[in-house]
Amino acid sequence: MERVAVDIMGPFPCTEKGNRYVLAAMDYFTKWPEAYAIPDQEAVTVAGALVEGMFARFGAAEVIHSDQGRNFESRVFAAMCDRLGMQKTRTTPLHPQSDGLVERFNRTLGKQLAILTAEHQRDWDMDLPLVLWAYRSAVQESTSCTPALLMLGRELRTPAEMAFGRPPDTPAVPPGPEYARRLQNRMESAHAFARDQLQKADMSNSSLNPPYFQLTLFADFGPLRYLFFILCLFTYVTIVSANMVIIQAVFLEKSLHQPMYIFISCLCVNSLYGSAGFFPRFLQDILSDSHLVSRSLCFIQVYVIYTYAACELTILTIMAYDRFIAICQPLHYHSKMTFKWVQVLMLVAVLYPVCVIGFCLYLTVKLPLCGNKLNRIFCSNWPVVQLSCVDTTLNNIAGQFLTVTSIIIPMFFVLYTYLRILLVCSRRSSEFRGKALQTCLPHIISFLTYSISLFCELSLTRFEADQLNPSITVILSLAYLIIPPLNNPIVYGLGLPQIKGVVLRFLKKGPAAEI
Structure with a gap:
């Protein structure tokens, strides 16, 4: 030209x-x-x-x-x-x-x-x-x-x-x-x-909104995957059975219609909720050759697992408050821990995580993503955020706010209540200390077990995908999804004589005879 x-x-x-x-x-x-x-x-x-x-x-x-x-x-x-x-x-x-x-x-x-x-x-x-x-x-x-x-x-x-x-x-x-x-x-x-x-x-352009995510931590174990499937299925059935036994015992036995046992049954319901968000998909992936999760199902799993994790800690916090009132202010227990107040506490324990985590997940869904590979065996929020093509400062701020309000503050409150309980017990008789320990020990075990397993999951966010051995990543990821749902019904079923007695009676006579 x-x-x-x-x-x-x-x-x-x-x-x-x-x-x-x-x-x-x-x-x-x-x-x-x-x-x-x-x-x-x-x-x-x-x-x-x-x-x-x-x-x-x-x-x-x-x-x-x-x-x-x-x-x-x-x-x-x-x-x-x-x-x-x-x-x-x-x-x-x-x-x-x-x-x-x-x-x-x-x-x-x-x-x-x-x-x-x-x-x-x-x-x-x-x-x-x-x-x-x-x-x-x-x-x-x-x-x-x-x-x-x-x-x-x-x-x-x-x-x-x-x-x-x-x-x-x-x-x-x-x-x-x-x-x-x-x-x-x-x-x-x-x-x-x-x-x-x-x-x-x-x-x-297509990866800005990938239609699916790939879970990269699954390995091909050949025929051994059928053994893993049986073990995980047995674990899931055990979790469902044990928690259902506790829920049914509290629901059917009128003597257990008290704040502490209601909170325990809510803890078991939350365990069933979290397990339902993890195990069915996990069992399917064990037997599958391709570990692809659709975008919508992945975000639903993130929401279910994260609300389970947050509600678990808020319920444990309310249970610590209940034990604090019962031991430190026994004369005011029935006037403070009314059925209406129990309902309010449970609504707050559930609605706050539901709303805050919903907002955090909304920010994640809106992010344009430059990949679809998650270094996990289930969908998790932070690995998805790391795939973002743009700045994630707002997501980081929202995540830090969620961590502080849903994890750190409840943990400090639980530690404060037990410090007060310890001070009260130190001035009372040995018989009083024995009864206080009997009611608090299951909660302490559940709280410590969950805190340690949750810390294992949070520690994964401090490392890049290639800095940890895949086996360690799998173990740390599964800790707070398997150990607390198994631990809670065992600890409360065996540690509290009231629940243990009702469960043994049901097993001997059957629920129909008791009714």
């Missing part, structure tokens, strides 16, 4: 679209032709056709050459050349041979249109693109190359090639100037680079 020649052909018979002229343009070096059917040859029409049709696609030429027609010599055409930075040249008077390139193209174009046009000659503008297609695909005598090869760096597929294929002896690059070969090499390199970049862009 260094030098372009332009000319106007016509007038032709007016077409059904109202066109009467053809604006022809050709690049001097590549012989690439352009032709536009126009209704008139006014300067505005000519300039608009060139800008919108040729220069907008290939860029402005350095020099534009024309005859001395008034449309090309007008102020409108001169202004267009000035705005686009093109130099305007013209033919000498009475010597149109200086524009011979486009004049020869005009003759060829006229002959081709005459062959293709129907008898009424009012559809010639419909055949114009086909004539250009043929001309651009024809080898030029002066360059020994087609205009398409020199302009685009590739050949245009013609209808003959589509129908019969390319001749087997046709060289990839026809004989011609060295420029054509260099151009094709450059274009091939550019096309390969462009295809690679487009592929990366497509992958990046």
Whole structure:
């Protein structure tokens, strides 16, 4: 597009679209032709056709050459050349041979249109693109190359090639100037680079909202996976059975309709809730060869597991408060721990984690992600946040707020209550200390067990995926999902004589007989 020649052909018979002229343009070096059917040859029409049709696609030429027609010599055409930075040249008077390139193209174009046009000659503008297609695909005598090869760096597929294929002896690059070969090499390199970049862009765009996540910690254990499946299924059945026994005992035995036992049954319900969010999918992944989780199911699992984890600690905190009132203020216990107040405490213990974790998960869902691989055996919030393509400061602040309000403050409150209980017991009789220890010991064991297992999970966020052994990562991840749901019914069922007695009575006589 260094030098372009332009000319106007016509007038032709007016077409059904109202066109009467053809604006022809050709690049001097590549012989690439352009032709536009126009209704008139006014300067505005000519300039608009060139800008919108040729220069907008290939860029402005350095020099534009024309005859001395008034449309090309007008102020409108001169202004267009000035705005686009093109130099305007013209033919000498009475010597149109200086524009011979486009004049020869005009003759060829006229002959081709005459062959293709129907008898009424009012559809010639419909055949114009086909004539250009043929001309651009024809080898030029002066360059020994087609205009398409020199302009685009590739050949245009013609209808003959589509129908019969390319001749087997046709060289990839026809004989011609060295420029054509260099151009094709450059274009091939550019096309390969462009295809690679487009592929990366497509992958990046699709990964902004990956339809699934891949859990990468699962290994292929061959036949051993069936053994692992049986062990995990047995663990899940044990968790469900043990917690259901405690829940049923508290529900059916009226003597256990007291705040402490209600809180214990709520703790068991929460264990069932958390186990239901983890074990079914985990058991499926043990037997599966592909460990892919859909985006929606992954975020649902994150929400279930995180609300379980937060509710577990808030319920343990309420149980510590209950023991504090019962031991330190025994005369005010029944007036403070009313059934209505128990309901309020449980609503707060459940609704606060549900709302806060819901907000944190909302921030995670809105993040554009640059990957879909999670270094876990179940969906977890922090590994998903680490896949983000953008800044995650807001997510970090929300996560820190959740950690402080749902973990650190409840832990300090539990430690404070037991410090007060310890001070009270130190001033009382040994019999009083024995009874206090009997009611507090199961809660202390549950609290310590859960705190340690939760600390194992939180410690994983301090390490990169490749810094820990996968087996250690699996063990630390599973601790707070398996140990507390197993530990709570065993500790409270065996540690509290009231619950133990009811459970043994049920096992001997059956719930139906007791009712």
